[in-house]
Amino acid sequence: MAKRILAIETTNHKSSINKQLVDFATSLLDGSESDRIDMIPYDMVLFSSDKHRDDGVPGQAVKFREMLGVYDGCIISLAEHNGSYTAVFKNLMDWVSVLEGKVWQQKPVLLLSTSPGKRGGATVLGVAENYFPHMGAQVTGGFSLPFFHDAFEEGQGIIDQKKLAELTEKVAEFEAAVLSF
Numbered sequence: 001m002a003k004r005i006l007a008i009e010t011t012n013h014k015s016s017i018n019k020q021l022v023d024f025a026t027s028l029l030d031g032s033e034s035d036r037i038d039m040i041p042y043d044m045v046l047f048s049s050d051k052h053r054d055d056g057v058p059g060q061a062v063k064f065r066e067m068l069g070v071y072d073g074c075i076i077s078l079a080e081h082n083g084s085y086t087a088v089f090k091n092l093m094d095w096v097s098v099l100e101g102k103v104w105q106q107k108p109v110l111l112l113s114t115s116p117g118k119r120g121g122a123t124v125l126g127v128a129e130n131y132f133p134h135m136g137a138q139v140t141g142g143f144s145l146p147f148f149h150d151a152f153e154e155g156q157g158i159i160d161q162k163k164l165a166e167l168t169e170k171v172a173e174f175e176a177a178v179l180s181f
Contacts, residue, residue, distance in 0.1 A: 003178045005029060006071040007036040010089035011079035012043050017148045018121075021114045022077035024157045025143075028171040032178060034075070037067075039088040047094035061095035065103075073108040073178040074137075075171075080115055080124035093135065102136025108181055109137040110174035112167075113144050120146030138181075140174040143167050 113121030
């Protein structure tokens with residue numbers, strides 16, 4: 001039976017470059033099935049302990065946690081806002097963490113990031129590589145693609161051969177971890 005991968009694009013922007021990157025990464029999977037989500041359905045009330053106490057956990061956060069349970073691993077492409085996670089993604093993690101402290105349920109996770117600039121979202125990627133293990137992710141690797149508009153062509157994918165080889169290797173390592181999970 002094929003393993004199931006959840007591909008997550010972490011912004012509520014409808015035409016995000018991180019959405020293109022995570023879609024391309026899942027095209028490199030060898031035998032695993034994947035589904036992709038973005039954050040548009042998870043744009044919910046800002047987390048606070050008062051809201052949690054008074055209103056409980058929003059249904060979207062409960063559904064996200066349940067959805068994570070049916071997948072064998074995640075490929076997450078992190079959009080970077082001011083050097084960190086997007087507000088909508090951080091808010092979702094905050095809400096899910098009150099349901100289950102280990103949000104990523106000890107599953108293999110491959111972290112990606114891209115941006116139009118030379119750092120390729122490297123700051124948010126570094127933050128995630130350090131933080132996600134505390135949230136129950138078995139991080140198998142990270143990949144940053146700088147200068148997205150020069151390095152990626154729609155319909156073709158990553159055109160920089162060195163970066164393509166790097167991502168292909170990271171996806172293979174991730175998939176091997178999923179198979180042994």
